Amino acid sequence: MNGRERILARIREALRVPAPRPGSHGHGHHDVPAPAPQAGRIPLRPVQQARAWLPPGGDTPEEQLGRFAAASADLKTDFHLLADEAAARAKLSGIASAEGWKQIATHRAALTDAVVPSLGIPSRTTDGGYDPEDLERCDAGITTCDVLVAQTGTLVVNSRTTGGRALSVLPPHHVVLARRDQLVGDLTDAFQRIRELHGEGWPSMISLVTGPSRTGDIERILVLGAHGPKKLTVLMW
Amino acid sequence: MSTAAARFLDAAGSITRNLRHRGLIQTALRKYESARDRRKAAxxxxxxxxxxxxxxxxxxxxxxxxxxxxxxxxxxxxxxxxxxxxxxxxxxxxxxxxxxxxxxxxxxxxxxxxxxxxxxxxxxxxxxxxxxxxxxxxxxxxxxxxxxxxxxxxxxxxxxxxxxxxxxxxxxxxxxxxxxxxxxxxxxxxxxxxxxxxxxxxxxxxxxxxxxxxxxxxxxxxxxxxxxxxxxxxxxxxxxxxxxxxxxxxxxxxxxxxxxxxxxxxxxxxxxxxxxxxxxxxxxxxxxxxxxxxRRTELLADPEQRDALHCIRCGACLNVCPIFKNVGGHTYGTTYSGPVGSVITPHLRGLQDWKHLSGSSSLCGACTEACPVRIDLHHHLLQNRRNAASEKPSTLERLTWRLHAFLMNSPSLYHLAKECGRVFEPLRKATEGTVLDPVRSWTTTRTLPPVAPVSFKEWWRERR
Structure with missing residues (x-):
């Protein structure tokens, strides 16, 4: 028997005696045997109901924008809702000159192609591979995202279509370019969108990014930029 | 020989006296508590x-x-x-x-x-x-x-x-x-x-x-x-x-x-x-x-405590535990400390060597209330105590309880014990916490109530 079979055999042996269902502990029901684990799945999936008990994401697009903006402020994400592509170019160019960017990294996508070249700053793309030393020296990483979540102020990047694993986390400033229709209400919606986008063949990494990198490991005092980006900017139009 | 239990008692004894440590932990946990309550309210x-x-x-x-x-x-x-x-x-x-x-x-x-x-x-x-x-x-x-x-x-x-x-x-x-x-x-x-x-x-x-x-x-x-x-x-x-x-x-x-x-x-x-x-x-x-x-499969084989495997390692039970707040994380001498550590360590590393952790709990239930996946932590601590005692009964403890039951079941012996208590009360009081005290380990940090000069029975009889 190999390790897999050995451990699975131990698990199957252990599960021969059923365990009480949650909630039946400590209320004098210790002796009542629980229903035996069924062969198939349990029909009711509690998590599908749980959505209604979680913090809300907003029902209308306006409400969702409001929640995303509030969550961003709380997280110290720099969120800008812009009128159009031209406004996004102007905004990004303003940030670039304010921070004195000399070198940036991005990836090929409709949104980045529309905005990044106009900056006139030397930029490299991560598509097809790159030298980590070069990426580490870049002042900013500019990416797109799959979906944004109003409930938590989260945005989702992946390793296949938004620049790879490191682009959104190695440079000190991560800038995300997004369209309004990429914003959804809550995490349940977000996972549904992720499944629609990638369910046929998963990228090797899907990351839910919520705010810039942070730590509270020293006296529980919040510090931004522990290892990942010190700044996170979201430009949406 | 230094057992895990002896090391635990020793470390707990010295760190609970360290007010600087306590202050540090309590400040950190107060910050945690207010943030957690704000998020729960959402x-x-x-x-x-x-x-x-x-x-x-x-x-x-x-x-x-x-x-x-x-x-x-x-x-x-x-x-x-x-x-x-x-x-x-x-x-x-x-x-x-x-x-x-x-x-x-x-x-x-x-x-x-x-x-x-x-x-x-x-x-x-x-x-x-x-x-x-x-x-x-x-x-x-x-x-x-x-x-x-x-x-x-x-x-x-x-x-x-x-x-x-x-x-x-x-x-x-x-x-x-x-x-x-x-x-x-x-x-x-x-x-x-x-x-x-x-x-x-x-x-x-x-x-x-x-x-x-x-x-x-x-x-x-x-x-x-x-x-x-x-x-x-x-x-x-x-x-x-x-x-x-x-x-x-x-x-x-x-x-x-x-x-x-x-x-x-x-x-x-x-x-x-x-x-x-x-x-x-x-x-x-x-x-x-x-x-x-x-040894997770051994915990899995215990249906009574199987839900301890639901743990998502959030640490919420540590943060609310009055024992953890006083003795701190290192005192446990285990990878997983706090209530969940006290529950699972005996399964992962041996019940008899780690049963003392299940004893170092006030059974207040704060851990069970804090757990986001509702693990019945404080009952599991109690079950560990029961399992440890039934697996390896303590003769002294059993004799003590038997003697207690014998006394309590006999009115005349109970009366005699009460009289003895009253007679020896000054001696007990004088020796409390000293080397002459047979229950010194208990009375060094606690005070026994004095034996009443008049029993309730006598008092009631006089009233009537």
Missing amino acids: FHDWESARQAAAETKWEAINHLDEHLVSFADKLESRGTKVHWCGNGIEARDLIRDIIRDAGAKCVVKSKAMTAEEIHLNEALEKDGFEVVESDLGEFIVQLRKEPPYHIVFPAMHLTRDEISDLFEKELGSAPTREPEELTMIARRALRRKYVTADVGITGANFAIAETGMVSITENEGNARLTAALPRTMITLLGIEKVLPRMEDLALFLPMLATAGAGQAITGYNTLYSGPRQPGESDGPTEWHVVLLDN
């Missing part, structure tokens, strides 16, 4: 969400075999190597061989309690590999050569001044009182490591059965980097980490963040489903997922 119904989480984990653990098979098969179909290790020795040997085969010298590691559990760092360092902890708190305690103090906040027992002194001594940095400056010192020290390390080791928070994904939760981005740049990646996780479906994370990520750190959701929650895939620009070319049993 839920429509926290209690129902807990129940849903408990039911989801119940389903995961009570069909663990099916879920693990699905998890492993999906991962393997995308080029991941999945290994199954029965114990810590197997896992350590396997990981050492993977690192050796990769021709690596330097290993960068993100936080993994399972690695603490099997003492991975010590083993790898003994074999000559450099292992760098990248989580800031873990980096600090690694420099101090001590285990993490808390499963979520590894360095919560240290002040900024102590950390500054440590960095000055170990890294040669200039002293500072600014947490931000201290964080940047660590950031600079670790940046080079991500780019140059050959192997990255991570832990995991959830194993998604249906899609074959590992979910890693962190705030700093160190796990993201650990999983991005080194060409070989190793992920070590306990077999109990399973969740049935990806969508379950919509519930578990907010629950973990709220209960664990008072956040709406943790900074980075990342799903990994394979090594670098065709068409991708980066990522490890090789990914090894190491599933660890290490």
Whole structure:
């Protein structure tokens, strides 16, 4: 028997005696045997109901924008809702000159192609591979995202279509370019969108990014930029 | 001979007197509590969400075999190597061989309690590999050569001044009182490591059965980097980490963040489903997922306490525990401290050697109330006490109870004992807590009430 079979055999042996269902502990029901684990799945999936008990994401697009903006402020994400592509170019160019960017990294996508070249700053793309030393020296990483979540102020990047694993986390400033229709209400919606986008063949990494990198490991005092980006900017139009 | 119980008592006795330590822990936990309460208030119904989480984990653990098979098969179909290790020795040997085969010298590691559990760092360092902890708190305690103090906040027992002194001594940095400056010192020290390390080791928070994904939760981005740049990646996780479906994370990520750190959701929650895939620009070319049993199946075989495997390692039970708040994390002498540690350690490392942890509880139930997956922690502590006593009865304790029952069942003997108590009361009072006191270990920190000069029976008779 190999390790897999050995451990699975131990698990199957252990599960021969059923365990009480949650909630039946400590209320004098210790002796009542629980229903035996069924062969198939349990029909009711509690998590599908749980959505209604979680913090809300907003029902209308306006409400969702409001929640995303509030969550961003709380997280110290720099969120800008812009009128159009031209406004996004102007905004990004303003940030670039304010921070004195000399070198940036991005990836090929409709949104980045529309905005990044106009900056006139030397930029490299991560598509097809790159030298980590070069990426580490870049002042900013500019990416797109799959979906944004109003409930938590989260945005989702992946390793296949938004620049790879490191682009959104190695440079000190991560800038995300997004369209309004990429914003959804809550995490349940977000996972549904992720499944629609990638369910046929998963990228090797899907990351839910919520705010810039942070730590509270020293006296529980919040510090931004522990290892990942010190700044996170979201430009949406 | 120094047993775990003796070491626990000794350490607890000295640290509870340390008011500076207590102040530090209580300040940190007060900050946690107010943040957690604010986040809980944002839920429509926290209690129902807990129940849903408990039911989801119940389903995961009570069909663990099916879920693990699905998890492993999906991962393997995308080029991941999945290994199954029965114990810590197997896992350590396997990981050492993977690192050796990769021709690596330097290993960068993100936080993994399972690695603490099997003492991975010590083993790898003994074999000559450099292992760098990248989580800031873990980096600090690694420099101090001590285990993490808390499963979520590894360095919560240290002040900024102590950390500054440590960095000055170990890294040669200039002293500072600014947490931000201290964080940047660590950031600079670790940046080079991500780019140059050959192997990255991570832990995991959830194993998604249906899609074959590992979910890693962190705030700093160190796990993201650990999983991005080194060409070989190793992920070590306990077999109990399973969740049935990806969508379950919509519930578990907010629950973990709220209960664990008072956040709406943790900074980075990342799903990994394979090594670098065709068409991708980066990522490890090789990914090894190491599933660890290490006596978890023995806990699984106990239906009464099986729900202890529902634990998502948020640390909420530690943060509310009056014992933890007083004795602190290191006193336990275990990888997993606090109430959940006291429940599972006897299963993982032997009931008789670790039963004292189940005794060091006031059974107040704060842990059970705090647990986001509703593990019945304080009843499990009681069950451990019962199991320990029935497995290895204490003759003295049994005799004492028998004598007590005999006295209580006989009115004349009870009366006699009462008279004796009254006669010897001055002697008892004079010797309380001294070497002449037979129950000295109890009375050094407690005071017995005096024997009443008049019994209730006598008083009642006079009244009538």
